[in-house]
Amino acid sequence: MSELTFRAADAADVPALVELVQSAYRGDRSRAGWTTEADLLDGQRTDPAMVSEAITAEDSVVLVAQSGAGLVACCQLERHDGYAYFGMFAVDPSRQRGGFGAALLAEAERYARFEWDAAEVRMTVIVQREELIAWYERHGYTRTGEISPFPYGDERFGVPRRPDLAFETLVKKVA
Known part of the structure; x- marks a missing residue:
């Protein structure tokens, strides 16, 4: 794994972030990695408005991992009372299995604990x-x-290919 740097995303990152998230989960390009949802969902995973909101919302940060000049991974953290919610996690499909996701997950946990004093990180996974x-x-x-x-009928999150999708909450203590 090449050297990574982490930073908070800004408005200039929106197009690259939409492409990164979309490529990691939907369509044929996502099949290059192991995180694809292409067999479960069609359509978009995110859009510019959703990413912009995640970047600018109070109590939210989008963290990016860069290797050289390019973005290789991203995630969003939302601050809640006593915990941080982790989402919008994506790693470039051509870079998956290279440790980038684990490194960004560790950075997100560090951020939640030390920047926001969160005791745990929560997420939902299909x-x-x-x-x-x-x-x-x-x-x-x-x-x-x-x-x-699953938010059936809200195509901002994709078009389900099956009728039984649901999310489970996962938790990790970080403090």
Whole structure:
């Protein structure tokens, strides 16, 4: 893995972030990596308005990992009372399995703990994504059994290819 630098995203990063997130999860390009949702969902994973909101919202930060001049990974953290919510996690499909995701996850956990004094990090993962859930478990996350519905009918999050999608909350203590 080449040297990584981390920083908070800004408005100039929006087009690159939309492309990064979309390429990691949807369409044929996503199949180059292991995090694809192309068999579960069609359509978009995010759009410029959603990414812009994540960058500018109060109690939110989008962290990016850069290798050289290019963005290789990103995630969003939202500050809540006592915890940080982790989402919009994406690694360039051609760079997956190279340690970039683990490095950014560790940076997000560090940020949540030391910048926001969060005691834990929470996330939701599509329950059908067993390989991804196992990856998070290897990084210290615990399945809670708390299930929430997929937002069927809201195409901003994609067009489901099956009727049984749902999310499970995963948690990790960081303080």
